[in-house]
Amino acid sequence: MMGRGMARGLLLLVCIGLALQGLWPAIIAPPASDSVAWLILTQSSLPRLAMALLAGFALSLTGEVCQRIFANPLAEPGLLGLSDGASLALSLCLLVAPGLWQAAPGLVAMLGAGAALILVLAIAWGPGLQAQSLLLAGVMVSLCSAAAQALLVLFNHDFLQALLLWQAGSLVQSGWGAGIRMGLQILPVIAALFLMQRPLQLLALGDGAASGLGVDVRAAKLILLGGAAWVTAAVMATLGMIGFIGLAGPALARGLSGRARPGMVQAGIWGGVLLLFADQVARILSGLVGDVPVGAASGLFIGPLLVMLSLRARRLGLPERGVSVAMRPLRRANPVVPWALALAVPVLILAALILGRDEGGLILHGIADLAGVVHWRMPPLLLAGGAGACLSLSGMILQKVLRNPLASPDLLGLGSGAGLAFALALIFLPGDSLISRYLVTGIGAGATLALVAALGLRAGLAPARVLLIGVGIGSSAHAFLVLVLAAGGPKGAALLSWFSGSTGGADLAQAMLPWGVAGLALALVLMLHRWFDLLALDDAIAQGRGLALRPARGLALLLAALTAAAGTIALGPVSFIGLVVPHLAASLGYRATASAALISALIGAALMILAQSLGAMLAWPWPMAPGLICAMICGPWFLWQIRRGAA
Amino acid sequence: MMKRRDFLTRGTALLCAAPALAQGPAAETAPRLAAIDWGAAEALIALGIRPVAISDSHYFASRMPFDLPAGIADIGPFWEINLEYLSRLAPDLILAPASALVMTPRIVEIAPVQIIPEEAGTDRLDLAARLAAEMAKIAVLPADAAPRLIEDTRNTIAAHRQRLAGKGAVLVAVPDVSGRLFTVYGRASLPDAVLLRLGLRNAWEGPANANGTFRTGIEPLLEMTDINLLLVEIASMRPRVERALTQSALWQALPAIREGRFGWIEDFYPPGGLLSARHLANVIADRLGAA
Numbered sequence: 001m002m003g004r005g006m007a008r009g010l011l012l013l014v015c016i017g018l019a020l021q022g023l024w025p026a027i028i029a030p031p032a033s034d035s036v037a038w039l040i041l042t043q044s045s046l047p048r049l050a051m052a053l054l055a056g057f058a059l060s061l062t063g064e065v066c067q068r069i070f071a072n073p074l075a076e077p078g079l080l081g082l083s084d085g086a087s088l089a090l091s092l093c094l095l096v097a098p099g100l101w102q103a104a105p106g107l108v109a110m111l112g113a114g115a116a117l118i119l120v121l122a123i124a125w126g127p128g129l130q131a132q133s134l135l136l137a138g139v140m141v142s143l144c145s146a147a148a149q150a151l152l153v154l155f156n157h158d159f160l161q162a163l164l165l166w167q168a169g170s171l172v173q174s175g176w177g178a179g180i181r182m183g184l185q186i187l188p189v190i191a192a193l194f195l196m197q198r199p200l201q202l203l204a205l206g207d208g209a210a211s212g213l214g215v216d217v218r219a220a221k222l223i224l225l226g227g228a229a230w231v232t233a234a235v236m237a238t239l240g241m242i243g244f245i246g247l248a249g250p251a252l253a254r255g256l257s258g259r260a261r262p263g264m265v266q267a268g269i270w271g272g273v274l275l276l277f278a279d280q281v282a283r284i285l286s287g288l289v290g291d292v293p294v295g296a297a298s299g300l301f302i303g304p305l306l307v308m309l310s311l312r313a314r315r316l317g318l319p320e321r322g323v324s325v326a327m328r329p330l331r332r333a334n335p336v337v338p339w340a341l342a343l344a345v346p347v348l349i350l351a352a353l354i355l356g357r358d359e360g361g362l363i364l365h366g367i368a369d370l371a372g373v374v375h376w377r378m379p380p381l382l383l384a385g386g387a388g389a390c391l392s393l394s395g396m397i398l399q400k401v402l403r404n405p406l407a408s409p410d411l412l413g414l415g416s417g418a419g420l421a422f423a424l425a426l427i428f429l430p431g432d433s434l435i436s437r438y439l440v441t442g443i444g445a446g447a448t449l450a451l452v453a454a455l456g457l458r459a460g461l462a463p464a465r466v467l468l469i470g471v472g473i474g475s476s477a478h479a480f481l482v483l484v485l486a487a488g489g490p491k492g493a494a495l496l497s498w499f500s501g502s503t504g505g506a507d508l509a510q511a512m513l514p515w516g517v518a519g520l521a522l523a524l525v526l527m528l529h530r531w532f533d534l535l536a537l538d539d540a541i542a543q544g545r546g547l548a549l550r551p552a553r554g555l556a557l558l559l560a561a562l563t564a565a566a567g568t569i570a571l572g573p574v575s576f577i578g579l580v581v582p583h584l585a586a587s588l589g590y591r592a593t594a595s596a597a598l599i600s601a602l603i604g605a606a607l608m609i610l611a612q613s614l615g616a617m618l619a620w621p622w623p624m625a626p627g628l629i630c631a632m633i634c635g636p637w638f639l640w641q642i643r644r645g646a647a
Numbered sequence: 648m649m650k651r652r653d654f655l656t657r658g659t660a661l662l663c664a665a666p667a668l669a670q671g672p673a674a675e676t677a678p679r680l681a682a683i684d685w686g687a688a689e690a691l692i693a694l695g696i697r698p699v700a701i702s703d704s705h706y707f708a709s710r711m712p713f714d715l716p717a718g719i720a721d722i723g724p725f726w727e728i729n730l731e732y733l734s735r736l737a738p739d740l741i742l743a744p745a746s747a748l749v750m751t752p753r754i755v756e757i758a759p760v761q762i763i764p765e766e767a768g769t770d771r772l773d774l775a776a777r778l779a780a781e782m783a784k785i786a787v788l789p790a791d792a793a794p795r796l797i798e799d800t801r802n803t804i805a806a807h808r809q810r811l812a813g814k815g816a817v818l819v820a821v822p823d824v825s826g827r828l829f830t831v832y833g834r835a836s837l838p839d840a841v842l843l844r845l846g847l848r849n850a851w852e853g854p855a856n857a858n859g860t861f862r863t864g865i866e867p868l869l870e871m872t873d874i875n876l877l878l879v880e881i882a883s884m885r886p887r888v889e890r891a892l893t894q895s896a897l898w899q900a901l902p903a904i905r906e907g908r909f910g911w912i913e914d915f916y917p918p919g920g921l922l923s924a925r926h927l928a929n930v931i932a933d934r935l936g937a938a
Contacts, residue, residue, distance in 0.1 A: 175896035
């Protein structure tokens with residue numbers, strides 16, 4: 001208790017000290033009311049302090065609400081697609097109705113977040129509003145809107161700065177207006193959330209217990225989620241994305257109070273203190289190196305926090321049995337499917353080589369053009385296909401081993417690690433000393449993999465912990481990346497294109513690499529498929545059948561990581577395909593490891609080849625990243641599948 | 648606010664920035680040049696040469712103070728050049744930044760690649776002049792083509808210098824859409840080099856990165872009395888920026904705003920070359936000279 005009291009006191013003291021450091025000149029010599037110093041004090045410093053406390057309180061409180069609804073310490077409103085929905089709405093509105101944007105950007109962001117939430121709820125609507133379906137739908141809606149947003153940005157450069165700024169979230173204020181407007185929007189809703197404390201506590205006991213005690217589970221969840229979404233959207237519309245507090249505020253409150261479930265007020269207050277602290281550090285740094293946005297800066301701490309959580313939390317096991325997403329199944333496997341898919345790959349490649357575009361429009365290439373066409377088009381096509389196979393395999397393995405239908409290669413943090421290495425090299429190395437982006441991203445992915453593996457070993461290779469570590473390191477790397485990008489000027493666009501999966505730079509040798517990795521991994525999976533089947537079932541059965549759990553799991557994770565790295569280096573972190581394709585294979589009736597691996601690899605390759613050929617033509621002569629096209633094709637289909645399963 | 652095209656049409660012979668394409672070399676001797684690097688593209692157009700292709704040519708046109716000559720192909724963004732299209736255009740030489748060799752190394756299979764170096768820390772106008780001289784050589788222009796262009800630019804600026812003597816300091820900045828942060832141009836930036844030649848003080852004397860820029864909040868600007876503030880317009884952002892600025896109490900309190908020493912500069916690309924420099928000098932002269 002002593003220790004907790006001291007930690008609390010120390011944190012408060014440091015925060016007050018930092019805030020005073022900024023206000024000090026005004027305190028020792030109060031400025032005249034018409035001076036510049038007075039203006040800065042009353043219109044910039046004080047509103048900024050107030051905004052930090054208010055926004056931190058609101059974000060942390062809604063984080064706590066979501067974590068109780070989902071009974072999951074990683075849940076936060078951002079997982080429901082709100083932030084990406086709001087961001088997409090802003091960009092779209094700017095493009096088609098700049099007048100509306102100018103009149104009420106806050107309203108547009110709220111509408112976007114609201115639309116995303118309604119979509120998620122509509123998809124997951126069913127008895128009890130299952131947490132699994134909600135999260136899955138939320139993640140998919142969020143990925144889809146992020147992809148659409150990335151396409152908009154690539155074709156409208158000027159948005160890039162706005163997008164980065166939005167992602168980097170800043171608390172810099174120039175007056176009281178924004179804070180007062182935000183307060184008016186959120187305080188009534190927060191008051192209403194307080195009135196819902198009792199049903200919230202009952203929900204945390206589980207849906208069954210809650211409804212046994214007389215709670216209308218669906219209505220309660222709906223109201224709570226709606227409230228949390230409203231508050232989050234209002235804060236985001238005012239400040240941009242500040243993701244860290246929703247996770248860290250409640251965690252800090254838990255740590256400092258020593259109780260598993262701190263009260264909502266406590267979570268809120270410590271969230272406010274935490275954001276104040278982060279923002280004051282960012283303020284002091286900004287004077288030295290140029291503006292440091294607090295949203296991105298505080299994101300840097302997510303990694304260490306999650307790693308700590310994953311190493312210390314006592315109960316963090318796997319689900320006893322594989323959680324299956326409610327999806328309409330279970331067609332019988334049709335023996336024609338593998339052959340059809342195997343044929344689809346060369347046919348799609350051929351089609352992509354014959355069809356083309358030039359200044360006049362669509363054209364069919366004759367024999368005369370063929371040499372040139374093959375020379376230029378073949379490597380990107382092959383690269384996309386091979387990387388698609390790699391990422392799909394990786395996703396399939398992860399979903400089996402982690403018994404988690406939401407697992408996907410990007411959760412290992414490799415993509416962000418590779419992207420960060422690339423960003424640093426592009427911005428800080430002199431232009432001619434950079435040899436190959438494949439080398440740089442390979443080093444980045446390798447280093448991240450080593451870090452995740454080393455920490456994972458310390459956590460005893462427990463899958464859920466490894467996942468947390470991966471997510472943590474990935475988010476820290478991503479936050480760092482946003483910081484680098486925000487300072488990086490026009491090179492940001494190049495990085496963004498890598499992030500959305502550009503393929504144009506590849507030569508034939510690079511294009512064959514992911515095929516090699518995919519082939520090897522597939523062979524290994526086929527040889528060891530019994531292990532994977534057992535790992536996917538449950539620990540007791542697997543051990544009963546004589547499987548050494550840790551080595552088997554270690555090998556499986558390593559395989560997943562290597563295929564993810566090969567795919568990521570080629571395409572950037574195209575999380576979509578690794579997440580969706582295994583579900584596609586399952587919906588075709590292929591669930592056992594051996595057949596699922598084969599089918600997943602084939603589907604991944606075929607989809608990415610199709611996406612690559614579409615992407616080369618749609619906006620010719622501009623490229624559209626195959627990953628984004630794939631997201632626009634698969635996303636709606638996948639959402640439809642979840643909908644059919646949830647109903 | 649005067650439009651940039653007014654500058655181009657009304658000026659004296661010295662002010663005439665519109666490139667004269669008719670004076671280019673005879674078609675059969677002219678090499679076909681593809682410019683991935685915008686600096687090279689601007690220098691070529693200033694010399695009256697029409698490249699066969701420019702990367703991201705539409706955005707290039709929207710940020711430059713001149714209209715793009717017709718018939719220049721868009722070969723995609725600088726980070727992912729459309730190789731198949733570029734090879735069909737069959738250039739004799741590709742002018743590219745070093746990063747193009749990282750993003751799309753296969754450009755070397757299409758034609759020889761001339762790397763345009765990114766020299767940070769040097770005077771940007773000198774750098775632009777050197778680039779123009781090099782481009783003139785590459786385009787096989789008469790020996791006096793580049794010196795004439797450089798001399799014209801110098802004369803334009805020098806003519807303004809006399810009118811502007813003792814007019815105080817200028818701050819060139821790009822506001823962000825929130826109206827709370829500003830990218831300012833310090834040492835080793837093009838605006839700094841132009842201000843120096845105009846005999847004016849660059850109001851930003853604080854830190855700056857290798858490209859000569861720094862992102863700052865509005866507070867340091869409040870301390871700057873007696874400066875002229877020029878905001879660089881990015882057309883698609885302007886409505887949002889203006890909205891944010893009019894709502895900002897701190898912005899309204901800036902000395903330059905209260906005293907009406909503020910203006911926008913349109914079609915200006917701060918990392919640009921000689922034509923961009925000339926355009927900036929004209930805008931500054933127009934703002935300050937009239938006051």
